[in-house]
Amino acid sequence: DSGVTQTPKHLITATGQRVTLRCSPRSGDLSVYWYQQSLDQGLQFLIQYYNGEERAKGNILERFSAQQFPDLHSELNLSSLELGDSALYFCASSRRRDYPTGTDTQYFGPGTRLTVL
């Protein structure tokens, strides 16, 4: 158990709809990352938040957005869903630094499986 929780575990919806995925980071972790894993693309970084602010963006579509709240949980919003958005969505969390090495180890949640019909 990594300490990162994600809800829901499974989500089935129709094209054109909007969904929200939720992530609770490990206690004390300030950074939250979102990744998408589809069959043809592998694991791809979407976006990172650090202490409530967007820190980095990856291959995130304009239809997707995220935010991190004051209690540090994060939500990923996916709108105007298409069949191709069906994938596993993972969030990961980390502290700013792992002392004494100065690196930043990310710990992943169990994921949300999104199926768009």
Place this chain on the structure above:
Amino acid sequence: DAKTTQPPSMDCAEGRAANLPCNHSTISGNEYVYWYRQIHSQGPQYIIHGLKNNETNEMASLIITEDRKSSTLILPHATLRDTAVYYCIVRPPGTASKLTFGTGTRLQVTL
């Protein structure tokens, strides 16, 4: 981030050591080598990381060559539960940064 090269698949007998290689010939002097694994469709699991020295924890050992152009992850006594895709990732230190996953090595542990 430096690119890594891993064999697409490997087999290992249960109880034997699994040695998973990774080439990262373009690694920079301050970049770390990280290993994660993903069992079926579960979330990636952190295994170990290192910079220059060999590292060991309760899960595995990481051997990094002196020139840092390659490394080997060693699972000393593989079990069926170690069957997974193993990812070798190189990333810079310090600030939080994304993980760039390649295709990894699919390790199959057999009886």
